[in-house]
Amino acid sequence: MNVNKLKLPEIQEELETTQTRQLSELESNNWESLIKTIHAAALQVLGSKTRNHQDWFDENDAKIRNLLTEKHRLFMIHQNDPDSTSKKDAYCGKRSEVQKKLRIMQDTWLSNKANEIQGYADRHDMKRFYESLKCVYGPTKSGTFPLLGADGSLITKKNEILERWAEHFDSVLNRPSDINDEAIQRLPQVPINHVLDTPPTEEEEVVTATRQMSTGKAPGSDAITAEVFKSGGRYLILKQTEFFQVLW
Template sequence: MTLTFISSSSRERLMYLKGKKVPKRLNVSKLKSDHSNSTWLKKLRVDWTPKLLVLGISSLNGLSFETSSMLQSQRGALLNDTISASKKAAFSNSKRTVQLELCQMQDTWLSQKADEIQSYAKHNDMKFYSALKSVYGPTSSGSSPLFGADGDTLITDREMILECWAEHFDSVLNSPFSINDEAIERLPQAPTNHALADVPTEEEVKKAVNRLFSGKAPGADSIPAEIYASGGPQLIRRLTELFQSMWFQEKLPQEFKDVSVVHLYKRKGNRQACDNHRGISLLSVAGKILDRVLLNRLIQHLEQGLLPESQCRFRQGTQNS
């Protein structure tokens, strides 16, 4: 059992690991010259202490001596003159240095934690699950109350909340549409390209796998894109055999069709209203690879003089004026 952890350079990831809210950045324009040192240190701790706690550091003393000294010197300079642009710039540079050092601490912590979890998995140790929880944080139980379709009734029952989300995304994703058959008949007809129906090849699958994005959430099978990207020629061959089998049977597995929809708050408006959330569809990465194979074929087909010169944006070999 091999585990691979991909570290993130985002400072918000540090807060997410412990399930805490991301604190707001320190607004230097609101610091007054009459603020005491304790007030400044309190603001600094609010911004940085939760991040350090994630990495097992109890205070700002966990930073290097050079970084700590720089923060202390910038503190006095900024409090004495909050209007100076040069001092604000110096303070911003100090914050960037702290962020860089925190990211390095995070990478070290994640690497050590990955080795620890790998050791637990190798020896079938039950500490494996508690170690995973320390990385991903506690899971939230229950569902937040939600307003119904009428916008007035507050729903608290879990089953009714799920039904409300299902109705909302069904109306958003399955909106009615109409097709004008006369307009389609007026389009110029191109000869049928039978090559689009050819069986997928290993080269096409390899090209599609290389186009995958890392760090994206997987679908219901929980297999991330990094697994396919690092699988090597053997995995490419097995994927090709799977796609060819589906090609001959003319049937897609249900796992490729199932979608897990996750809602994200837009950070504006009432959080308990469905319209103030954005839906993210999580699909199987294997299905995305097959989609990319078909998309590459269609793009290559359209490049054969089927698109007018006016549609040159984001096309290979063309430039925008």
Template sequence: MQFGMQRFAASLPDFWGDSIHTCCFATFQLFDCLICLIQGGSSTEEVLGFSSRKNKDWFDENSQEIQELLAKKRAAHQAHLTKPSCPEKKQAFRRACSHLQRKLREIQNEWWTSLAKRTQLSADIGDFRGFYEALKAVYGPSPQVQSPLRSSDGKVLLSDKISILNRWSEHFQSLFSTNRSVQDSALLQLPQQPLRLELDEVPTLDETYILV
């Protein structure tokens, strides 16, 4: 493949100039590098790896064991697909599926039991940080959704955090700093409760004991 590309680049007319040849050779070198990566066995998993979540659950903490179980199931499935009429391979595939499901249930139950014990221990000894982390592992991280706001004149839609906070500050400053007058007729329309003069009396000793 590389020899054919070089022949193609060499067969270009001379009137294209040296810049075209340089660009073509640079492109061919990048393509050759890509072919080497593909044919050399390097996979995306080896080069980039997997993304890890900050809040892990029972599947993430037992990823290696689960991946091994899944690999055995895939191997049994491939063996069954190559020869579907073979009863031994079909039974082996069913046993692999049953074993995978049983192990996944065991791993999940062990994870939840361990998390419940850790949560209870944190609550008993007053470890609020550990208790909060355990609850966070159960319910997951709380989504932080920021609703956009419009500016005071309504023409600009604010979406960044600083602009939204400044807009709320502007709103409450204008709300509480404005001088408002209330008419006496509106106050007179409010329902009046009767005076409770017994509240002015000093509480007795028995009432104090009851309250304490």
């Protein structure tokens, strides 16, 4: 979802209002229902994240379209009368002009983008620096690399690679213990912290924990980012507190 919209106060207010309304209509208080409601409300307000990849066509699309349209018009005139030298020269001249202008557009866009990225690097703004690089080059493609099997053969199929990794970690992690139980018993014991058994009764505890969440990070399996929880409002904090009390 497009959490960048939360930079606008009116969007934050709309998200809080929407979540408060939908959570107040929630009948069950289980985690799955709570998460689905929070995600649905956030997606309704924020929408999906738009395509972020940029190239020099993006910002010059109208100019390029006009150039190509004119070149295509002269090309069709030349095709309809291929023996005409003047029409052929007009088409070839326009084609050279279009190619020259497109190269200038591309060079200008790349130069401006390079200056922008260099500015982020000079200001040590690493977040925007890497975001700009990703905008230009696009997201990296995930893939699999071949592995060597236990018998030394090369494994290239994805399912066989996963099975080989499972076999490897099973052999590494599931090993008999060599720890001496008597040595463990001689270790000094830490006093039990009974405060941890106390359920969170105050909403401020949940507020404090929510404020400490890091923003700008990828969401977990519930597809909800920290920004959504931080902008959810007081009623979301209340529902979370009630759930944590039940869970405790």
